Amino acid sequence: MKIPRILSNTIAFPTISAIGRRKAELVTSVALLACGNLAVYAGAQVASGDPKLFVAALSLIPFLIAMLGVLWLNRLGRRMVARWLLMTAISSGVATQVFIFHGTDVRTYFFFGCAGIVAPVILPWRHRMATLLFVAFHLFLFVWLDSVELHVSPELVAAHESWTIRTLDAWARATFIVSIAILIWKMEFLTRRTERELAALATTDALTGLLNRRGVDALLKHELATAARRHTTLWLAVIDIDHFKLVNDRFSHAIGDSALRQVAQTLSAQARDGDFVARWGGEEFLVIMPSCGDSNGAATAAERMRQSVAAGKLAMAHAAPLTLTISIGVAGVPPDGDIASAISQADQALYRAKSSGRNRVVVADEPHGILAQR
Numbered sequence: 001m002k003i004p005r006i007l008s009n010t011i012a013f014p015t016i017s018a019i020g021r022r023k024a025e026l027v028t029s030v031a032l033l034a035c036g037n038l039a040v041y042a043g044a045q046v047a048s049g050d051p052k053l054f055v056a057a058l059s060l061i062p063f064l065i066a067m068l069g070v071l072w073l074n075r076l077g078r079r080m081v082a083r084w085l086l087m088t089a090i091s092s093g094v095a096t097q098v099f100i101f102h103g104t105d106v107r108t109y110f111f112f113g114c115a116g117i118v119a120p121v122i123l124p125w126r127h128r129m130a131t132l133l134f135v136a137f138h139l140f141l142f143v144w145l146d147s148v149e150l151h152v153s154p155e156l157v158a159a160h161e162s163w164t165i166r167t168l169d170a171w172a173r174a175t176f177i178v179s180i181a182i183l184i185w186k187m188e189f190l191t192r193r194t195e196r197e198l199a200a201l202a203t204t205d206a207l208t209g210l211l212n213r214r215g216v217d218a219l220l221k222h223e224l225a226t227a228a229r230r231h232t233t234l235w236l237a238v239i240d241i242d243h244f245k246l247v248n249d250r251f252s253h254a255i256g257d258s259a260l261r262q263v264a265q266t267l268s269a270q271a272r273d274g275d276f277v278a279r280w281g282g283e284e285f286l287v288i289m290p291s292c293g294d295s296n297g298a299a300t301a302a303e304r305m306r307q308s309v310a311a312g313k314l315a316m317a318h319a320a321p322l323t324l325t326i327s328i329g330v331a332g333v334p335p336d337g338d339i340a341s342a343i344s345q346a347d348q349a350l351y352r353a354k355s356s357g358r359n360r361v362v363v364a365d366e367p368h369g370i371l372a373q374r
């Protein structure tokens, strides 16, 4: 079944931050929960056949419209308005039921308790004083109404033993507990997801979508441990775009960014399963190749990447397509070796590749350095 866009949590709010999305989804959940609860409530009132309860059910229509407004405003990104509308609509919907239609015989006032508990997680921290007042007022109403008998409607006192009143009473109690439980579960779920998203963001380079330095550091340690267990060499390729400063200076920083993205895509496409491509720094990339075997295998893989970048063209709006080249330094980390010295060797090999003309691959332990060139 296709879920209407306005109701869907998974596809909603694609453009906002992880934390903002968490709040927005929480607002959607509470709005849907409140709608569901009060729809059942209104259903029981209508089914009772009692004209007063029927009018009470009709009085929930503005509340339902307000909930749709909350969902809509939330999607539009008017999250502050959506949050306050949600809380005030719940509050006034409950107040209407309690003070105009039921009094305290039906425990609709339990929803004041719900509103008081939910408010701090929904309302913005920025409005903390207003939130505090909202919470205090609702908890006061909840405690006060629980301790007094407020028979607003004489008909309701007469109908006290009817199935409708019992149902509404039971529903209000059950909803109080279940709503809080669902909210806690939802918050836990969203917190875990937000944590995962933030962890992914912290290890991802925003421009290219590759692993960033922080991400690759952890990965390197893991891959080295695996290689050491298998007694194999972990091969690393440090890659630098040639004359990249010229691209920025001659065209623009935006074109420079496009060039970085294109090289990142080409390297990722050329990497084999099990290889990892990361953005190592400005215009430098690092490729981790755990299963290349010997230096020939690593050099062949690096050469394939070099050729592929050189064969690509970066489309330009008002100029001829741009051809980019890269220089690559390759080094291996033996099972008992350390990453820092392998990176340093790869850097030196890269330096040799640059100083001997660029657009080439140099393997650190090759006596002549230059293994492949065009």
Ligand SMILES: Nc1nc2c(ncn2[C@@H]2O[C@H](COP(=O)(O)OP(=O)(O)OP(=O)(O)O)[C@@H](O)[C@H]2O)c(=O)[nH]1
Pocket (backbone or CB within 6 Å): 207, 240, 241, 242, 243, 244, 245, 246, 248, 252, 253, 254, 255, 256, 257, 260, 281, 282, 283, 354, 358
């Ligand atoms: N557009 C863009 N440029 C960047 C980014 N990060 C670093 N750079 C640029 O990359 C350039 C690196 O230039 P250099 O280190 O002089 O190297 P180069 O021009 O590539 O020369 P060689 O490496 O010797 O071939 C600098 O101009 C940086 O500003 C980025 O994220 N986007």
